[in-house]
Amino acid sequence: MQRPNFLIFITDQHRADHLGCYGNPVVRSPHIDALARHGARFDKAYVANPVCMPNRGSIMTARMPSAHGARSNGIALPLESVTFADLLAESGYHTALIGKSHLQTMEDKPPLLAPTVLPPGTQPSTHYREARRDTAPAARYEQELRSRWDDPQHSMQLPYYGFQDVILCNHHADECFGDWLRWLQAEHPEQAARIGRAHGARDPRYSAPQAWQTTLDENAYPTHYIAQQTAHWIRDHVAQRGEQPFAVMCSFPDPHHPWTPPGRYWDMYDPAAMEVPESMRRGQADAQHVRWLMDERRDGKANLEGPRLFAANAREVQEMIALTYGMITNIDDRVGMVMDALRASGADRNTVVVFTADHGDLMGDHGIVLKGPLHYQSLVRVPLIWREPPADGAVQPAVREDLASSIDLPATILRRAGIAPVNGMQGKALFSADGASTPTARTSVLIEENQQRAYLGFTQPVQVRTLVTATHRMSVFVEGGWGELYDLQADPHEMDNLWERPEYAPLKLQLMQELAQQMMAMSDASPRPTRIA
Numbered sequence: 001m002q003r004p005n006f007l008i009f010i011t012d013q014h015r016a017d018h019l020g021c022y023g024n025p026v027v028r029s030p031h032i033d034a035l036a037r038h039g040a041r042f043d044k045a046y047v048a049n050p051v052c053m054p055n056r057g058s059i060m061t062a063r064m065p066s067a068h069g070a071r072s073n074g075i076a077l078p079l080e081s082v083t084f085a086d087l088l089a090e091s092g093y094h095t096a097l098i099g100k101s102h103l104q105t106m107e108d109k110p111p112l113l114a115p116t117v118l119p120p121g122t123q124p125s126t127h128y129r130e131a132r133r134d135t136a137p138a139a140r141y142e143q144e145l146r147s148r149w150d151d152p153q154h155s156m157q158l159p160y161y162g163f164q165d166v167i168l169c170n171h172h173a174d175e176c177f178g179d180w181l182r183w184l185q186a187e188h189p190e191q192a193a194r195i196g197r198a199h200g201a202r203d204p205r206y207s208a209p210q211a212w213q214t215t216l217d218e219n220a221y222p223t224h225y226i227a228q229q230t231a232h233w234i235r236d237h238v239a240q241r242g243e244q245p246f247a248v249m250c251s252f253p254d255p256h257h258p259w260t261p262p263g264r265y266w267d268m269y270d271p272a273a274m275e276v277p278e279s280m281r282r283g284q285a286d287a288q289h290v291r292w293l294m295d296e297r298r299d300g301k302a303n304l305e306g307p308r309l310f311a312a313n314a315r316e317v318q319e320m321i322a323l324t325y326g327m328i329t330n331i332d333d334r335v336g337m338v339m340d341a342l343r344a345s346g347a348d349r350n351t352v353v354v355f356t357a358d359h360g361d362l363m364g365d366h367g368i369v370l371k372g373p374l375h376y377q378s379l380v381r382v383p384l385i386w387r388e389p390p391a392d393g394a395v396q397p398a399v400r401e402d403l404a405s406s407i408d409l410p411a412t413i414l415r416r417a418g419i420a421p422v423n424g425m426q427g428k429a430l431f432s433a434d435g436a437s438t439p440t441a442r443t444s445v446l447i448e449e450n451q452q453r454a455y456l457g458f459t460q461p462v463q464v465r466t467l468v469t470a471t472h473r474m475s476v477f478v479e480g481g482w483g484e485l486y487d488l489q490a491d492p493h494e495m496d497n498l499w500e501r502p503e504y505a506p507l508k509l510q511l512m513q514e515l516a517q518q519m520m521a522m523s524d525a526s527p528r529p530t531r532i533a
Contacts, residue, residue, distance in 0.1 A: 039387030085162025424526025
């Protein structure tokens with residue numbers, strides 16, 4: 001049997017219902033929708049963690065963040081990790097990552113966590129700081145830092161987490177850096193001198209924070225560059241290594257904030273025509289974590305220019321949605337461009353195409369935007385589309401209702417390639433080696449989150465564990481005497497928290513037991529014992 005190629009599209013901060021194929025009647029995404037029409041669309045695909053670095057680590061390793069070690073942003077995926085790209089490369093695949101990586105820290109900013117307070121009368125170790133040794137030089141964990149890319153001689157040490165080729169475009173909007181910025185400075189120096197928020201123009205019609213009109217035209221914007229480089233890479237691979245299977249990840253930094261769709265995408269959607277989410281229209285004054293954010297914004301204490309979630313008003317949310325849709329349509333056009341190149345190369349006949357995202361965005365749900373430890377569906381549920389190679393023009397669309405997790409994607413890629421997973425991989429294959437659906441039979445999905453920040457009324461950095469079943473979502477916080485429990489069938493907008501209702505105590509106990517069992521099942525099984533004793 002001929003081994004398939006893999007083309008993996010991944011977007012950043014892209015909720016599932018912001019695509020036409022997931023029922024959105026406004027955003028235009030015909031090329032992504034076409035993948036769903038000719039493949040399988042997963043309706044209940046959830047993240048392992050709703051934050052960039054931890055979930056990207058899970059997408060690479062088929063392991064939960066508590067197992068692979070990148071528990072939050074600011075913690076690099078350990079270099080000793082075995083990724084699906086490592087295993088594909090070992091099996092003869094040509095592997096590449098083009099676009100955003102974010103497997104290591106991108107910025108030089110210090111951590112948000114307070115320094116550890118030493119017990120009285122103790123001295124810190126001279127040589128050891130952490131509970132485990134890391135034998136890799138510190139510089140190997142600094143390959144994605146912006147400051148490293150200021151050095152024109154800096155380049156990635158390959159292979160990088162199993163990727164034999166890397167074309168980097170890190171960060172977001174027109175503030176990206178890496179190979180994209182070097183290309184822009186060489187090919188369009190006049191545009192390179194005018195990027196970022198300092199040069200962006202504020203549209204007087206818009207009041208939303210972090211929204212500016214980039215000076216870049218759409219063909220110089222990172223989204224186009226990433227798609228163009230992916231198309232070139234596919235064409236070059238087929239021309240030079242036609243018999244060798246390939247796996248390429250095309251990773252877009254959009255539609256993550258800041259909101260800067262270029263050119264015609266800026267006002268492609270009218271904010272006034274955008275509907276705010278149902279949960280925002282109805283309000284939710286009794287949700288204490290939402291109330292805390294509302295009070296923070298009311299008191300003028302919210303940071304509206306950073307990455308942390310904040311409360312927004314209806315007009316701001318309408319503008320953010322409109323600009324996000326522009327960014328998504330820009331991505332969709334570039335997905336079409338890559339797919340055209342794939343078909344023109346002849347490789348489409350044997351290529352599995354995947355589309356997913358690293359996490360979602362609240363985007364006005366309950367009046368909150370961006371991401372954080374509020375595990376509403378808009379944040380933790382992501383698009384996942386799997387399109388098998390065309391078979392004589394046959395169309396076999398499917399909607400999969402079984403529960404899936406980000407850790408299942410790498411496990412499925414390996415299974416489809418006929419490669420056995422290594423010990424410690426925790427994902428379940430969604431398809432067999434011949435492309436047939438294999439439902440996960442999961443009764444629940446575990447979601448982890450460990451924050452560096454103490455907020456939402458907590459005094460310690462927020463830690464939360466969430467269990468999602470086919471019918472309910474329960475979230476438990478390490479600090480505080482409250483949690484969340486929602487009936488996703490009767491209350492799809494998660495408006496009515498059942499946590500304190502006495503009549504739901506038996507259900508809560510049942511879900512608590514399943515959460516404990518899931519956490520035990522997802523504990524690390526690597527390494528395997530080498531002797532009995």
